Amino acid sequence: MIAELGAFALALALALAALQTGLSVAGRLRNSPVLAGAGQGAAIASALAVALAFGALILAFATSDFSVANVAANSHTDKPMLYKVAAAWGSHEGSLVLWCLVMTAFGAVLARASNLPFGLKTSAVATQGALSLLFLAFAVFTSSPFQRLDPAPFQGMSLNPLLQDPALAVHPPLLYAGYVGFSVCFSLAVAALIEGRETRLSWTAWGRWVRPWALASWAFLTVGITLGSFWAYYELGWGGWWFWDPVENASFLPWLAGAALLHSAVVTERRGALAGWTVFLALLAFSFSMLGAFLVRSGVLTSVHAFAVDPQRGLMLLAILGMTAGAAFALFAWRAPMLKSGGLFAPISREGALVLNNLFLTAAAGTVLLGTLYPLILEAATGQTISVGPPWFALTFNPLMIIALIILPAGPLLAWKRGDLTGALQRLAVAAGLALLFALAGWALFEPKKALAAGGLMVGAWLILGALAETAERVRLFRAPLAETLRRARGLPLGAWGMTLAHAGLGVFVLGAVVETSFKVEAVAPLSIGQEMRAGPWAVRLDGVAVVEGPNYIAEQGRLTVRPAQGSGRAKAVTAERRFFPAGGQTTTEVGLDFRGLDDVYVVMGERRAGEPGTVATGQAWTVRTYWNPWARLIFLGPMVMALGGVLSLLDRRLRLGVGAARRRKAVAA
Amino acid sequence: MRRALLIALASLGLMAAEPAPTPDQPLADAAQEARARALFRDVRCVVCQHEAIADSPAGVAADMRRLVREEVAAGRTDAQIRDDLVARYGDYVLFTPPFRAGTWLLWLGPAALALLALGLILSRSRRRAEEAAPLSPEEERRLADYLQAETVRPTPDATSPHDGR
Numbered sequence: 001m002i003a004e005l006g007a008f009a010l011a012l013a014l015a016l017a018a019l020q021t022g023l024s025v026a027g028r029l030r031n032s033p034v035l036a037g038a039g040q041g042a043a044i045a046s047a048l049a050v051a052l053a054f055g056a057l058i059l060a061f062a063t064s065d066f067s068v069a070n071v072a073a074n075s076h077t078d079k080p081m082l083y084k085v086a087a088a089w090g091s092h093e094g095s096l097v098l099w100c101l102v103m104t105a106f107g108a109v110l111a112r113a114s115n116l117p118f119g120l121k122t123s124a125v126a127t128q129g130a131l132s133l134l135f136l137a138f139a140v141f142t143s144s145p146f147q148r149l150d151p152a153p154f155q156g157m158s159l160n161p162l163l164q165d166p167a168l169a170v171h172p173p174l175l176y177a178g179y180v181g182f183s184v185c186f187s188l189a190v191a192a193l194i195e196g197r198e199t200r201l202s203w204t205a206w207g208r209w210v211r212p213w214a215l216a217s218w219a220f221l222t223v224g225i226t227l228g229s230f231w232a233y234y235e236l237g238w239g240g241w242w243f244w245d246p247v248e249n250a251s252f253l254p255w256l257a258g259a260a261l262l263h264s265a266v267v268t269e270r271r272g273a274l275a276g277w278t279v280f281l282a283l284l285a286f287s288f289s290m291l292g293a294f295l296v297r298s299g300v301l302t303s304v305h306a307f308a309v310d311p312q313r314g315l316m317l318l319a320i321l322g323m324t325a326g327a328a329f330a331l332f333a334w335r336a337p338m339l340k341s342g343g344l345f346a347p348i349s350r351e352g353a354l355v356l357n358n359l360f361l362t363a364a365a366g367t368v369l370l371g372t373l374y375p376l377i378l379e380a381a382t383g384q385t386i387s388v389g390p391p392w393f394a395l396t397f398n399p400l401m402i403i404a405l406i407i408l409p410a411g412p413l414l415a416w417k418r419g420d421l422t423g424a425l426q427r428l429a430v431a432a433g434l435a436l437l438f439a440l441a442g443w444a445l446f447e448p449k450k451a452l453a454a455g456g457l458m459v460g461a462w463l464i465l466g467a468l469a470e471t472a473e474r475v476r477l478f479r480a481p482l483a484e485t486l487r488r489a490r491g492l493p494l495g496a497w498g499m500t501l502a503h504a505g506l507g508v509f510v511l512g513a514v515v516e517t518s519f520k521v522e523a524v525a526p527l528s529i530g531q532e533m534r535a536g537p538w539a540v541r542l543d544g545v546a547v548v549e550g551p552n553y554i555a556e557q558g559r560l561t562v563r564p565a566q567g568s569g570r571a572k573a574v575t576a577e578r579r580f581f582p583a584g585g586q587t588t589t590e591v592g593l594d595f596r597g598l599d600d601v602y603v604v605m606g607e608r609r610a611g612e613p614g615t616v617a618t619g620q621a622w623t624v625r626t627y628w629n630p631w632a633r634l635i636f637l638g639p640m641v642m643a644l645g646g647v648l649s650l651l652d653r654r655l656r657l658g659v660g661a662a663r664r665r666k667a668v669a670a
Numbered sequence: 671m672r673r674a675l676l677i678a679l680a681s682l683g684l685m686a687a688e689p690a691p692t693p694d695q696p697l698a699d700a701a702q703e704a705r706a707r708a709l710f711r712d713v714r715c716v717v718c719q720h721e722a723i724a725d726s727p728a729g730v731a732a733d734m735r736r737l738v739r740e741e742v743a744a745g746r747t748d749a750q751i752r753d754d755l756v757a758r759y760g761d762y763v764l765f766t767p768p769f770r771a772g773t774w775l776l777w778l779g780p781a782a783l784a785l786l787a788l789g790l791i792l793s794r795s796r797r798r799a800e801e802a803a804p805l806s807p808e809e810e811r812r813l814a815d816y817l818q819a820e821t822v823r824p825t826p827d828a829t830s831p832h833d834g835r
Contacts, residue, residue: 237727240725245720360784363787371776374779378772386773387765388765390711390722390765392776
C-alpha cells in the first residue's frame with residue numbers, strides 16, 4: 001500500500017510540475033499575477049508530493065518491505081536503522097527521487113521568494129518547473145523505486161557494506177543539495193536571458209538575487225564532497241583521500257564552476273559588469289551537475305561510485321542534458337550579444353582580480369573536464385585506451401591552481417574600479433614575511449627535506465595570513481585603540497567574515513594536503529600478538545585479536561596500542577577490524593585511527609597468515625599496515641571552514657533568499 | 671545456534687573468501703624499495719576501478735607489485751620498467767598517459783585553455799580601458815526599486831577601499 005502511495009505521489013508531483021510550468025508560462029505571457037501565483041502554488045504542491053513519495057520510500061526501507069523490488073535489492077533486516085534509511089538513496093532509483101526532492105524543494109523556495117520582480121520570477125519558476133518535469137518523468141517512467149516483486153523474497157540483498165557508514169549515509173543528501181541547488185541559478189539565468197533586459201542596472205540586481213543560491217549550493221557541495229573524501233580516506237583502507245577518479249571529478253566540476261560563479265556574481269552585483277559571463281557560469285554549473293549524473297549513472301565510467309550501469313538510462317539522461325543545456329546555451333548564444341554588460345574596468349582593481357580568479361577557476365574546470373572525458377572520447381573514436389590519473393592532474397591542474405592561490409590574497413585588498421597594487425602588496429608584506437618564516441621552519445622540521453613541500457607550506461600559510469591581514473586591515477588591528485578595532489570588527493558585514501574564513505580555510509586545506517602528500521609514511525609488517533612495528537615516529541603493538549559480532553557482520557578485531565617510538569608520550573589503544581558481511585559475502589576493513597594533534601596514525605588489519613617459523617607460540621600472525629599521515633586533519637578541516645565561510649556569507653542580511661522578506665518588512669512597518 | 675553459524679560463516683569469509691595474495695616482501699635495499707613504491711603510484715591495477723597498484727587489495731595488484739619489485743631489483747631503470755609494463759598491458763596500465771598523436775591535445779589542452787582565456791581578457795581590457803559612467807539618478811532610483819528598498823546597514827568604514835564582500 002505504502003509503495004503504491006509513493007508511486008502515486010511521484011506521478012502527482014510530475015503532473016504538478018507540468019502545471020507549474022504551464023501556469024507560469026501562461027501567467028508570464030498574459031502578465032497575469034493570478035496564473036503565475038497558481039504556478040507558484042503548483043511548485044510548492046509538487047515539492048510536497050515528492051516529499052510524500054520520498055517519505056513512502058523511506059518507510060518501505062525502514063519496515064524492510066521486501067515486496068518492493070528496490071528494498072529487496074538494497075536492504076536487509078539485519079542492517080541498523082540508519083543504514084536501512086540511508087539505503088533509500090543508495091540505489092539509482094532512490095537517489096533519483098532524492099534528486100527530484102531537492103530540485104522541487106528549491107523550486108518551492110524560489111516560488112516563495114518575495115524580492116524578485118514579476119517577470120523574472122515567473123520565468124524562473126517556469127524554467128525550474130520544466131527541469132523538475134524532465135527529471136520527474138525520468139523517475140516515473142524509467143526508474144520508479146516503487147516496483148513490486150511477486151512473490152516477495154524472504155530476505156533482502158543488502159546494501160554494499162562499504163556504503164554502510166555514517167559519513168556516507170549523509171554524503172548523498174548534502175551532495176545533491178549542492179548539485180541540484182545550482183538548478184535555481186540555472187533557472188534564474190534562463191529567466192534573465194528570456195526577460196532580456198538590456199540595461200546595466202537590472203543586472204546589478206540579478207547578481208544579488210543569484211548569489212545566495214550559488215552560495216548555498218556551493219557550501220552544500222563543499223561539505224558533501226569533503227564527507228565523501230573523508231569516507232574514502234578511512235573506509236577504503238589505504239589512506240588516500242582524492243584519487244582523481246572520474247566520479248570525484250564529476251562532483252568537482254560543478255564545485256569549480258560554482259566557485260567561479262560566486263566570485264563573478266560579486267562583480268555583476270557591485271559593478272553591473274560581466275553579466276554575460278555570470279549568466280554563462282550559472283548555466284554551466286548546473287550543466288556540470290547533470291553531466292555528472294550522466295557519467296555516474298550511464299555506465300560509461302567504471303568507478304567505485306558508479307550505480308548499477310544501464311546504457312538505456314544513460315541515453316535518457318544524455319537526452320535530458322542535451323535538451324536543457326543545449327536549449328539554455330542556444331538561448332545564451334542568441335541573447336548574449338544583447339547583454340549590455342557595461343561596467344568597464346581597469347585590470348588592477350577588485351573586479352580585475354575577480355576576473356583573474358574566474359580565469360583560473362574556469363581553466364581548472366576545463367582541465368578537469370578534459371582529463372575526465374578525454375579517455376572516453378579517445379576510446380570511442382580510435383579504440384585506444386589510456387588512463388588519466390593523478391600524475392597528469394599534478395602536472396596540469398596543480399600549476400594553474402598554484403598560480404591562482406599565490407595571486408588570491410591580493411584581490412580582497414584591491415579597491416573597486418582602480419586598485420593600488422603596490423599599496424596592497426605593502427599591506428601584505430608582513431603576511432608574506434611570516435609565510436616565508438613558516439616555510440623555512442617547515443623545511444627545517446620535516447624529514448626528508450623537500451623544497452617543493454616547503455613551497456607548498458608557504459602557499460598555504462600565505463593564504464591564511466593574507467586572509468587575516470585583510471581583516472586586520474579592515475578593523476585597524478594594532479593601528480587604532482582596541483575599542484575602535486572591536487567596534488569595527490562588530491560592524492564588519494558577515495559577508496566579509498565569510499570571505500576571510502573561506503580563503504583561510506583554503507589555506508588550511510593546502511597545508512594539510514601538502515604535508516600529508518609529501519611526508520606520509522607507510523609500513524607493512526606481519527605481527528604476532530605482542531609484536532611491534534614502526535611507522536615514522538610511531539610504534540604500533542598488536543595486543544590481541546578477537547572475533548566480534550556486529551548487527552549484520554562478523555569481524556576479526558585487532559586491538560593495538562600506538563605510542564611514540566622515542567621519548568615518553570601517551571600510548572593510545574585503537575581497534576581495527578576486518579568485517580565480513582554474510583548477506584553480500586563481502587569483506588571490508590574498519591580502520592583504526594589514532595588522532596595525534598593534526599596527525600593521524602592509521603592502522604589497517606590484514607589477513608591472518610602463518611607466522612614466521614619459530615617466532616610465535618601460536619604460530620599466527622596478521623599483516624598490519626600502519627600509515628603515519630601528518631596533518632591529515634587539516635585536509636578535511638579546511639573545506640569545512642570554507643563551507644562555514646559560505647554559510648556566514650549567506651547569513652549576511654544583504655544576501656537573503658528573499659523568503660520572508662515581505663514579512664520582515666511588514667513587521668518593520670507595523 | 672545462529673551465532674555459531676555466523677561465526678563459522680565469518681571464519682570462512684575472513685579466511686577463505688579471498689585467496690590470500692602473496693604478502694608483499696619489501697626489497698632489502700631501501701632506495702630500491704622507495705623507487706618501487708613511487709612506481710606503484712603510477713601503475714593502474716588492471717582489473718580494478720581507477721586504483722593504483724599501490725592501493726589495491728586485489729591479487730592482481732599484488733602480482734604486479736611483485737613484478738615491479740623484481741624489475742627494480744634486476745637493475746632496470748624506471749623508464750625501462752614502464753616500457754615493459756606498457757608492452758605487456760598497453761598504455762592503459764600507466765596513470766600518466768603517453769604523449770603522442772592522439773594525446774597531444776590532452777597534454778597541451780590545459781595550458782592552451784589558460785592562455786586563450788588570458789588572451790581574451792587582455793584583448794578586452796585593452797579595448798575598454800575607460801572607466802564606466804556612474805549610474806544616473808534615474809538609474810539609481812530604479813535600482814533601489816529592484817532591490818525593493820531593502821535597507822542596507824551602512825558599512826562602518828564606507829571610505830575604505832574595500833567595502834564588503
